[in-house]
Amino acid sequence: MFSPRLRGGVHPPGHKELSNASPIRRFPMAERLYLPLQQHLGAPATPIVKVGERVRKGQLVASSQGTVSAPVHAPTSGVVRALAEHTAPHPSGLPVLAITLEPDGREEWDPSLAPVSDPLALPPEELCLRIGSAGIVGLGGATFPAAVKLGSSLKRGVDTLILNGGECEPYLTCDDRLMREEPGNIIRGALLMQHAVQARRVIVGIEDNKPQALAAIRKAAEGQGVEVRSVPSRYPMGSQKQLVQLLTGIELPAMSRAADSGVLMHNVATARAVYQALCQGRPLISRVVTLSGQALTHQGNWEVPLGTPASYLINYASGFDCAPARLIMGGPMMGIQLPDLNVPVIKGTSGILALTRKEINTDEPGPCVRCAGCVRACPMGLQPLEMAANIRNGDFEKARSLGLDDCVGCGACSYICPASLPLVHLFNYAKGELASRQREARKMEKTRALAQRREERLVRQAREREELMAARRAAAARKAAGEESPS
Amino acid sequence: MSDYVLMLVATALVNNVILIKFLGLCPLMGVSTKMDGALGMGLATTFVLTLAAAASWMLENWLLVPLELEYLRILSFILVIATVVQFTEMLIRKMSPSLYQVLGIYLPLITTNCAVLGVALLNVQEGYRFIESLLFGFGSAVGFTLVLVLFAGLRERLAVLQVPELYQGTPIAFIVAGLLSVAFMGFAGLA
C-alpha cells in the first residue's frame, strides 16, 4: 500500500479506556436550555422567535445570515424565556447572545419537518441546501457550516470524499462510540454527502486504536462502494492535512483549501447528522458528548440536546470525584479551557473533560533549551522554537515569514516541550495581533479616504459659495447698471 | 598570479583585520545588530579601504618619499582617507538613501576607523608595490565585511534568544566576538 511519510506528530497517552466502553445514552432534558446564536464559524444567526413564544421540537429559532452561517433549531418543545447574553463556551469567557428555552417536557415535533423519501434522487444543489437548513456544521470541532463546504466543493468539483474517524485527541471517544453503534447511519450519511458533491469515491479513515469501530464500519460499508482504511494512531491524525496525505497521497499546499486539491473531508459525526437531517427529518438539535477525565465519577458518552448547561450535564451524569484542576471543552490538545461550567453544550462540543492535577502539566515555563523537539513534533513542518523566539521579541512579521499562518494550533509542540513553553498560546497571540493590525490598517485606509473626501468637499463648497457670491454681485451690478442707463 | 591569490586569502582570513589584528572594532560592535546595515557598512568600508590604500600608496611614493616628508605621513593619510569617506558618503546618499539612513553616524566614522589608516600604514611598512597594496587593502576589506556579516547574523539570532540577564546586550556580543576570534585563529593552519 502506498504510504507516504508523515511529518511530525506526538503520541500522548490516549486515556480512551475511561469512556470508550460505555454506550451512548440519551441525556434527559435540562430545566433550561441556552442556545447561543453563534455555534459555528462565520456570521451569527438572527433570532426569529419572540420572548414568550411557544416553539416545537426541531423548529427553526434563528435563521442563518450571510453566506457563511448556520441556523439554530429548538432541541425540544417549550417556551422562549429570554433573548439575552450568556457566557459563551469560548476561551475568553465573553458573553454571546443566546435564546433561553424552557422545555415543557412534551417533546412535540414541528409538523413541518418531514424526511425526504429518496434523498439520493434529489439534485446535489438541493441536498446541499437541505443540509444547510438543518443547521449542520462540522462536528469534529471546527464548526464550519457543512453546507458551505459542500456547496463550494460541488462547484469546484472534488474527486474524493474523506470521512474522518481519526479522533486523535486523547480522552474523546464520542466518534468511536458512534461508529460502533450507528455504522449504518454514518455510511448512509457519507453516501448522501458523496451525492451532494458528486465525488467519485469515499474513503473512511479510522485510527488503529479503535479496532471495534473499524470492524463495525467495515461491515456496514460492505458492498456500498466505500473504502475503509485503518491509519496509524498518532496525534494529530485527525487533522485534515495529515489524513488526506495518508489516505490519498496528496499533500495539501499551504494556505489552500482541500477542495482545491479535489478532496473534501468531513467528520463521521457530521455524516450521521446529515443522515438524520435527510432521512429522519431531524435537524441538528443534539450531539454525542464525551464526559471524561479522572476528576469525574462516571465517564461516558451521552447524546446531549444542544444548549444543555455543562454544569447540569456533569451534575446529572456523573458528579466530581475530587475538585477538578482544569475544565476543558473539547479535547485536551485543542479544546478550550472553561473558566466555569456555566456554559451550554454547543454544536462543536465533542467532550467535556474534568482533569485532575496529575493529568495536566502544571510546570512553570522555563527557558528554551533549543532541543528542537517541537520541530520534530510539528505536523506542518514548521520551526515552533524560532517562531516563538521572534514572537517573544515582538517581531510578528518574522514569525509570519517562518510560517505562522500555516500553524493549525494542534498543540503537539506545546505537548512535547520539555521547558513547558506555552507555544500555541504564543502563536495564537501573534495571530490575533497580526489580525488586529490588519484590521487597524484597513480602518486607517478607510478613514484616510473619508478625510480626503471631506477635505475635497469643503474646498468645493467654499468654491461654490464663492462663485454664488460672485454671480450675485455681478447680477446686482448689472441691475444697478440697467437702472442707471435709461435715465 | 598564485602569489596574489595567496595574498588575498592571507589578508582576508589568516590575518583578518578585525579578529586577528583587532583593528576596526568600533563598527564591529556598532553596526552589527542588523544584517542589512552590516552588509552596507562592509561594502562602504571595502570601497573606502581599497581607494584609500591606492591613494595612500600614490601619496607615499610620489609625494612624501621624493620630498622626504615621511614625518607628515599620518597627517596626509588622514586627509586622503577623509576625502575618500566624504566622497563615499555622497555616493551612497545619491545611490541608496535607505542605506544612508541605516548607516547614519557610522558612515563618517569610517574616517576614524583604525582599520583604514592601519592598512594604509602597513602598506608602507611592508614596502608593498602598487598592485600588492591594492590587493592588501581589498583583501583586508573583504575580511572586514565577512566578519561584520557573520557577526551580524549571530547577533540577529542572539537578539531573540533568552540570554541570562547578566549577559544581555553587549556582554554576550563580546563573548561571541571572542569565540569568533578563536575560530578565525584556526585559519592560521592554512599558512
Add this chain to the structure above:
Amino acid sequence: MLVSILPLAGLGTLLGFLLGVASRVLYVERSNVAREIEELLPGTQCGQCGSPSCGAAAEAAAAGELPPAFCPPGGRAVAEAVAGKLGLPLDLASLVDEQPRLAEINEDICIGCTRCYKVCPTDAIAGAAKQMHVVFADACTACGKCEEVCPTGCIRLVPVTETLQSWAWNQPSL
C-alpha cells in the same frame, strides 16, 4: 618649514577641489522623506500630535522634531513604519498603548446642535439640526474633536467593548 606646509596645503586644496566637483555631480535634492512619512499617517488631520495637520507633523518628524511614535491614532503600526523610514530606534515607552476608543453620544442630553459632525474629520457622525446624532463606529478615529465642541458634554470617548469577534489571545507571561 615651507617645504612641509606647501605640499600639504596643495594636497588639501586639490582634494577640496575634487570633493567640490563630486558634490556638484552627486547632488541630491532634499529627500522626500516628509512626503513618504505623510503617506504612512492616517491623514485625518486630527491634530492629536500637536501639529496642525498630518503634513506638518510629517515635516516635523522628518526634521527630527517629533519622535517616530508621535501619532496616537496610528498606534504601534504607524510608529514602527515611521521609525523604519527614518532609520531611528523606536522608543515604545513614549507610545502610550491606549485601549482603542470610540466616540459615544449620550442620547439623553444631545440637543442636536450639529457642531460635532461639522468638525469630525472623517464624517463619522451623522445627524441634522434638532435631531439625534449617531456615530459610525467604523469611521471613528477617536480624535476627540467632537468631544471638545459639544456644548452639553454628551459626547464621550469610551473604550471599545470587546466582543467574541474582536477578542484575541493575550500575551503569555514568560
